Every structure is written in C-alpha cells, then in structure tokens.
C-alpha cells in the first residue's frame with residue numbers, strides 16, 4: 734500500500750497508541766495527537782522505542798497533527814468527542830476521518846451500548862464535519878492485542894462502514910497494516926449503529942473467558 738501520513742487524535746490512550754504502533758510498523762508516517770504536546774511526545778517516544786529504524790512517528794498537539802495528516806483517526810472517549818471534533822473542524826476539512834469510537838456505558842450488569850443522538854459516534858462526527866469524509870473502522874480491535882507484539886492480528890477482521898466509497902476503500906486497505914488483509918466492507922456509515930455497541934458484547938465475552946476477543950467474518 735502507498736504510505737500515508739496518519740494522525741491519531743487522542744493517540745496517547747491505549748487504542749491510539751496501539752493503532753499508531755501498527756500503522757508505523759507497516760510503513761505509514763504517524764502523528765500521535767494529544768491535547769498536550771508533552772504527552773504526545775512521550776507517547777510517540779514510547780512507541781518509537783518498539784519500532785524498527787526508519788519508522789516515522791512523532792507527537793504533536795491534536796490540531797497540528799490533524800492539520801498535517803491525510804487521514805485522521807479519532808481515538809478519543811465518546812465523552813468529549815463532540816467538543817474535540819468541532820474544535821478540529823478546520824484541520825479535518827478535506828480529510829478522511831476514521832472513527833473507532835465506541836459509545837459504551839458500564840453498570841453493575843456490565844457493559845452496554847449507549848443510545849446516541851444522531852445514531853452513532855461516527856454519524857455524529859460526519860454531521861459535525863461536513864467537509865470531511867467519515868469512515869467507521871477498528872472498533873473491535875483490542876488495544877491489548879494491538880500492543881502485545883508485532884505479529885499481524887490475522888485471526889481478526891476489521892469491519893469498515895462509510896458513505897464515501899473511495900474513502901471506505903482506502904480505510905479497508907489501511908486495515909492490512911493491522912490484520913494482514915483488507916478490511917471487510919460492512920456497508921453504509923449508519924452501520925456504525927450496530928458496530929459500535931457490538932464492542933459491549935466483546936467486553937462481556939472477555940470478562941467471562943478472560944481473553945481479548947475479536948471479530949472474524951466467515952463465508953466471504
């Protein structure tokens with residue numbers, strides 16, 4: 734695949750670090766974004782220490798990272814999502830924006846998918862970013878597995894949804910960096926309404942089987 738410059742917004746968290754690690758390992762140029770330049774630099778250095786010479790990963794504040802990348806991955810909690818996305822609207826204009834955000838709640842009975850105004854986090858991002866092409870992907874990859882070692886997660890599939898065919902195809906190709914093969918086309922962006930809360934099922938399985946479960950699609 735052609736190498737891309739990819740910003741991971743909220744890249745200091747486990748999911749952002751894990752995806753940044755995998756993208757950089759595959760030869761993409763990665764910008765780890767944070768609200769703090771200091772935290773961004775620390776996270777980028779931590780990941781760089783695990784990468785071969787020649788890999789490119791740098792820490793920047795979220796706005797600089799978003800403004801410098803072709804593809805921006807939103808890896809922030811759902812709480813605070815709208816404000817952050819809105820604040821980056823200018824930097825994200827004209828870009829492909831990938832949401833792996835899972836709006837989940839937890840109570841005594843365990844995890845559950847939150848009811849989201851607008852359908853899903855990915856659709857909210859699309860509504861807030863009219864000049865960006867928003868794609869949903871990477872919702873079901875465990876950060877623990879992403880960071881465990883550098884072997885492709887080839888037992889798992891990346892389900893990708895979006896309304897812009899070109900953007901969706903590019904993100905399906907990008908999934909190769911993580912699972913060793915292209916992502917699975919899961920349909921239009923509104924499928925994020927199903928993909929995001931499905932993560933609650935995985936977390937529930939994880940608790941019962943003491944594992945980090947993923948998704949694999951058969952019959953393709």
Ligand SMILES: NC(=O)c1ccc[n+]([C@@H]2O[C@H](COP(=O)([O-])OP(=O)(O)OC[C@H]3O[C@@H](n4cnc5c(N)ncnc54)[C@H](OP(=O)(O)O)[C@@H]3O)[C@@H](O)[C@H]2O)c1
Nearest residue numbers: 743745746747748767768808809810813834835872875876
């Ligand atoms: N963890 C997983 O295994 C996993 C798997 C699949 C999908 N996801 C999804 O990926 C996203 C990130 O997950 P995570 O576990 O890495 O989350 P996290 O550690 O809670 O947050 C990631 C980063 O987001 C920034 N952040 C936190 N609160 C924020 C706010 N109110 N406004 C703006 N930025 C904020 C922080 O970076 P700075 O303080 O440096 O700005 C933080 O390090 C979530 O939406 C989650 O549902 C996670």
